[in-house]
Amino acid sequence: xxxxxxxxxxxxxxxxxxxxxxxxxxxxxxxxxxxxxxxxxxxxxxxxxxxxxxxxxxxxxxxxxxxxxxxxxxxxxxxxxxxxxxxxxxxxxxxxxxxxxxxxxxxxxxxxxxxxxxxxxxxxxxxxxxxxxxxxxxxxxxxxxxxxxxxxxxxxxxxxxxxxxxxxxxxxxxxxxxxxxxxxxxxxxxxxxxxxxxxxxxxxxxxxxxxxxxxxxxxxxxxxxxxxxxxxxxxxxxxxxxxxxxxxxxxxxxxxxxxxxxxxxxxxxxxxxxxxxxxxxxxxxxxxxxxxxxxxxxxxxxxxxxxxxxxxxxxxxxxxxxxxxxxxxxxxxxxxxxxxxxxxxxxxxxxxxxxxxxxxxxxxxxxxxxxxxxxxxxxxxxxxxxxxxxxxxxxxxxxxxxxxxxxxxxxxxxxxxxxxxxxxxxxxxxxxxxxxxxxxxxxxxxxxxxxxxxxxxxxxxxxxxxxxxxxxxxxxxxxxxxxxxxxxxxxxxxxxxxxxxxxxxxxxxxxxxxxxxxxxxxxxxxxxxxxxxxxxxxxxxxxxxxxxxxxxxxxxxxxxxxxxxxxxxxxxxxxxxxxxxxxxxxxxxxxxxxxxxxxxxxxxxxxxxxxxxxxxxxxxxxxxxxxxxxxxxxxxxxxxxxxxxxxxxxxxxxxxxxxxxxxxxxxxx
Ligand code: ADP
Ligand code: MG
Numbered sequence: 001x002x003x004x005x006x007x008x009x010x011x012x013x014x015x016x017x018x019x020x021x022x023x024x025x026x027x028x029x030x031x032x033x034x035x036x037x038x039x040x041x042x043x044x045x046x047x048x049x050x051x052x053x054x055x056x057x058x059x060x061x062x063x064x065x066x067x068x069x070x071x072x073x074x075x076x077x078x079x080x081x082x083x084x085x086x087x088x089x090x091x092x093x094x095x096x097x098x099x100x101x102x103x104x105x106x107x108x109x110x111x112x113x114x115x116x117x118x119x120x121x122x123x124x125x126x127x128x129x130x131x132x133x134x135x136x137x138x139x140x141x142x143x144x145x146x147x148x149x150x151x152x153x154x155x156x157x158x159x160x161x162x163x164x165x166x167x168x169x170x171x172x173x174x175x176x177x178x179x180x181x182x183x184x185x186x187x188x189x190x191x192x193x194x195x196x197x198x199x200x201x202x203x204x205x206x207x208x209x210x211x212x213x214x215x216x217x218x219x220x221x222x223x224x225x226x227x228x229x230x231x232x233x234x235x236x237x238x239x240x241x242x243x244x245x246x247x248x249x250x251x252x253x254x255x256x257x258x259x260x261x262x263x264x265x266x267x268x269x270x271x272x273x274x275x276x277x278x279x280x281x282x283x284x285x286x287x288x289x290x291x292x293x294x295x296x297x298x299x300x301x302x303x304x305x306x307x308x309x310x311x312x313x314x315x316x317x318x319x320x321x322x323x324x325x326x327x328x329x330x331x332x333x334x335x336x337x338x339x340x341x342x343x344x345x346x347x348x349x350x351x352x353x354x355x356x357x358x359x360x361x362x363x364x365x366x367x368x369x370x371x372x373x374x375x376x377x378x379x380x381x382x383x384x385x386x387x388x389x390x391x392x393x394x395x396x397x398x399x400x401x402x403x404x405x406x407x408x409x410x411x412x413x414x415x416x417x418x419x420x421x422x423x424x425x426x427x428x429x430x431x432x433x434x435x436x437x438x439x440x441x442x443x444x445x446x447x448x449x450x451x452x453x454x455x456x457x458x459x460x461x462x463x464x465x466x467x468x469x470x471x472x473x474x475x476x477x478x479x480x481x482x483x484x485x486x487x488x489x490x491x492x493x494x495x496x497x498x499x500x501x502x503x504x505x506x507x508x509x510x511x512x513x514x515x516x517x518x519x520x521x522x523x524x525x526x527x528x529x530x531x532x533x534x535x536x537x538x539x540x541x542x543x544x545x546x547x548x549x550x551x552x553x554x555x556x557x558x559x560x561x562x563x564x565x566x567x568x569x570x571x572x573x574x575x576x577x578x579x580x581x582x583x584x585x586x587x588x589x590x591x592x593x594x595x596x597x598x599x600x601x602x603x604x605x606x607x608x609x610x611x612x613x614x615x616x617x618x619x620x621x622x623x624x625x626x627x628x629x630x631x632x633x634x635x636x637x638x639x640x641x642x643x644x645x646x647x648x649x650x651x652x653x654x655x656x657x658x659x660x661x662x663x664x665x666x667x668x669x
Contacts, residue, residue: 008156034136058082213641232297271399277425279560299373
């Protein structure tokens with residue numbers, strides 16, 4: 001049960017302040033947790049060390065002397081007798097201390113400078129006991145102060161404490177000796193000891209993860225029970241015939257993933273599966289075999305790509321793959337002529353197309369399949385949870401496969417994609433050479449020019465990636481147009497330079513890409529290579545400007561584009577950032593070529609929202625829980641969530657589930 005801030009006894013003015021921090025009711029307020037604690041202990045003078053934060057009580061024994069500067073600034077000095085020691089206190093910008101009376105009792109908080117000297121941050125007339133202890137420090141926004149937050153929580157807690165109910169079912173509170181919610185809230189906000197903080201965290205983290213896991217289970221259950229489809233019938237061997245035509249064998253992980261997908265397709269449970277693996281690990285092929293099985297069962301399939309160029313690339317590679325079969329494939333994107341589109345849509349509804357590849361254009365309502373059986377979406381960060389929902393609704397009970405090139409460790413995937421089954425490709429096809437990556441502490445092409453000239457002389461091609469398109473956009477980052485002009489001049493008459501960015505028309509983009517893939521352009525400058533996803537095996541070098549502006553996973557994906565052929569790729573990360581943290585982060589890419597490791601590091605450093613892009617809104621809001629460190633609690637709560645779901649009839653479990661159902665939209669919105 002949650003109460004309005006007014007019912008918490010707060011004034012309209014205070015409520016307005018709290019609203020700015022997204023605090024709208026008692027639940028929000030009580031779960032506005034401190035991010036750290038300050039400890040104030042009274043330590044005897046003889047034990048003070050220089051630079052210690054100190055608090056002490058004493059009597060004013062000298063009249064404060066104040067010197068005023070310009071702009072209302074001032075410094076005041078006075079002496080305080082504390083026990084038998086005289087302390088010289090300095091305090092800035094409190095000229096009113098001159099009104100203090102001799103013999104007055106004071107509490108001083110400040111920094112010990114040595115030689116009996118303290119620089120005070122504040123002084124008070126109240127007894128010292130009121131300041132000693134562990135003080136929570138809250139995140140602040142706008143004009144909100146620590147005192148505001150502290151005070152609001154105190155007021156609300158005192159008013160409501162007898163109404164605070166447990167959320168976690170009692171059975172589990174007893175089993176793990178957790179705290180009652182009321183005590184947990186008190187101990188996290190007004191702890192009397194470190195042990196209280198520890199106990200409160202233990203309970204509140206468990207509560208967070210338990211809620212999340214029950215929510216995930218409910219979603220999965222809803223998906224499973226309402227969405228049976230008829231299992232597709234096809235012969236597994238026939239599917240693999242297509243793979244036998246290839247010049248290589250499937251890797252073990254590919255084989256396992258294909259089998260997992262085929263099992264889903266043939267069962268009457270609707271597939272809702274994530275296929276994750278590094279760029280170039282062979283996901284598309286795995287998905288294609290699923291689409292082939294769908295075709296063999298007599299149904300249509302769709303493959304969705306985030307950009308037009310990628311859609312065309314998928315189209316091309318599927319066409320090649322399916323050449324030995326009679327599968328009919330088409331590609332749909334918004335730039336198609338109206339006539340061509342109409343023809344395509346007619347064919348689609350008449351089942352003269354078996355597999356439709358395309359961009360988001362496929363999601364539009366006028367795109368009607370005759371008998372859609374499976375949808376594959378190539379995520380590359382760009383499909384939101386809502387778009388995926390729309391896709392699922394597109395077909396009547398279609399099987400859904402999501403491909404992600406940002407692979408994440410399994411335990412994490414189970415949290416972040418908890419609503420899906422997961423297939424993982426960890427091993428790369430044989431013979432792939434890792435991209436050699438260098439960090440260059442200068443944001444200039446010229447620092448690698450010799451290496452570039454060498455590669456160009458060998459007839460190899462180069463990608464150059466910039467964060468911005470035009471100068472005006474982001475004046476701190478190098479931009480494509482500038483670099484394009486410089487390089488054109490520099491290589492004039494020797495090599496051709498091309499430019500590709502998001503603001504170009506799709507035909508223009510297409511032309512440039514075409515020329516690059518035919519080696520008519522040797523140096524391609526582009527905003528992100530996701531836009532240039534076309535497989536150009538001869539491109540072996542990538543230069544990334546302002547590398548510190550990208551996430552590690554994204555950089556790793558980008559360099560995956562030059563790991564396509566059997567020549568060794570070389571990637572130069574350029575940055576003039578001096579920020580040690582940024583540089584350390586980039587160094588991860590020099591050491592590791594494993595997308596799982598890299599994304600884990602990225603997640604650890606930046607949190608899940610950043611990395612998973614549009615899925616951000618689906619990332620559960622763990623306030624206290626740490627998905628890296630709290631694996632024990634996570635795993636236990638996962639098991640307990642199952643138990644709760646399986647024992648819905650117990651009143652306490654039922655109450656808990658009802659509560660989650662009310663809240664769970666916030667998990668998967
Ligand atoms: P992803 O979609 O994971 O980025 P792709 O499916 O596009 O990767 O595969 C990248 C390249 O590797 C393609 O040219 C594909 O034909 C090739 N490939 C896929 N599987 C294998 C394999 N088992 N052995 C060798 N090459 C493979
Ligand atoms: Mg791919």
